[in-house]
Amino acid sequence: MSKTPFYKEHWINIEVERLERYQAMFGWSPASKPLYGSADIREGQVVADFGCGPGHTAIEIARWVGREGHVHALDINEDFVRQCRDNAQKAGFSQIVTSQVVNGATLPLADSSLDRVTARNTLIYVDDPKATLKEFHRVIHDDGKVHAIEGDWPMMVAEPVPSKKWSALVEAAAYACRTPDIGRRLPGLLSQTGFSNIELEVVTRPDLDGRLLPMIRNMAGYARHGGQMDAREVDDTIQLLEESLIDRAYLVLAPQFVVAAMK
Numbered sequence: 001m002s003k004t005p006f007y008k009e010h011w012i013n014i015e016v017e018r019l020e021r022y023q024a025m026f027g028w029s030p031a032s033k034p035l036y037g038s039a040d041i042r043e044g045q046v047v048a049d050f051g052c053g054p055g056h057t058a059i060e061i062a063r064w065v066g067r068e069g070h071v072h073a074l075d076i077n078e079d080f081v082r083q084c085r086d087n088a089q090k091a092g093f094s095q096i097v098t099s100q101v102v103n104g105a106t107l108p109l110a111d112s113s114l115d116r117v118t119a120r121n122t123l124i125y126v127d128d129p130k131a132t133l134k135e136f137h138r139v140i141h142d143d144g145k146v147h148a149i150e151g152d153w154p155m156m157v158a159e160p161v162p163s164k165k166w167s168a169l170v171e172a173a174a175y176a177c178r179t180p181d182i183g184r185r186l187p188g189l190l191s192q193t194g195f196s197n198i199e200l201e202v203v204t205r206p207d208l209d210g211r212l213l214p215m216i217r218n219m220a221g222y223a224r225h226g227g228q229m230d231a232r233e234v235d236d237t238i239q240l241l242e243e244s245l246i247d248r249a250y251l252v253l254a255p256q257f258v259v260a261a262m263k
């Protein structure tokens with residue numbers, strides 16, 4: 001039997017400490033709303049949030065679609081699916097949000113049954129992005145739209161870390177993703193899987209105050225775990241970034257590729 005690759009395994013089995021950290025990392029922030037503009041989600045629509053995590057985005061989408069709409073929150077991790085269900089219930093949206101575990105490209109949804117499918121920082125992890133996008137194409141109806149927000153790890157910048165050191169860390173961490181440069185590939189992948197009217201925006205909200213440090217510490221954890229880079233070097237790089245906040249030399253850029261396309 002073939003072994004589950006790490007890029008998948010580390011989402012199926014999340015240790016308690018990481019799960020707790022993710023609670024804070026995968027919240028909903030009003031600053032994210034503009035990233036969903038091109039998704040054009042409206043009242044009454046049926047939407048899937050693929051890779052929903054603890055469900056905060058799915059719950060926000062439930063506010064947008066309202067009582068006449070529905071949100072299918074899908075994730076590979078059972079704890080997240082449970083948390084999403086609990087969070088939706090606490091927020092009073094249990095009738096609107098349905099959470100389900102998915103593993104693999106096949107979605108538990110009927111052909112042409114959705115108005116929108118959205119995914120954020122999840123296509124970077126799937127086994128076969130083309131197969132997943134083809135599946136999105138199947139479940140979206142003829143006037144429906146796909147929307148995705150994905151990073152591109154090799155495009156990240158972390159000042160004042162020397163670029164060679166930073167590239168080494170990114171490369172050592174990238175085995176935790178299936179397609180670390182998914183961002184730049186999305187328009188081509190959407191076109192190759194039958195989508196049209198592809199809109200692309202590349203958005204970078206510069207981080208001058210450490211907002212992205214939890215994400216970078218998470219990447220450092222992957223780099224340490226992978227063993228491709230000496231753990232001390234990983235620690236030194238993180239320490240350099242943390243200290244640079246004090247003398248204000250710190251700047252992190254993490255471009256987000258926001259794509260929307262019609263079926």
Ligand SMILES: C[S@@+](CC[C@H](N)C(=O)[O-])C[C@H]1O[C@@H](n2cnc3c(N)ncnc32)[C@H](O)[C@@H]1O
Nearest residue numbers: 011026051052053075076077120121122125126
């Ligand atoms: C970086 S988190 C993003 C969570 C959420 N979309 C957000 O932006 O806050 C990636 C999410 O994708 C899920 N995931 C990873 N691989 C997946 C797969 N193959 N199918 C479905 N979900 C997956 C993870 O469990 C996790 O919830």
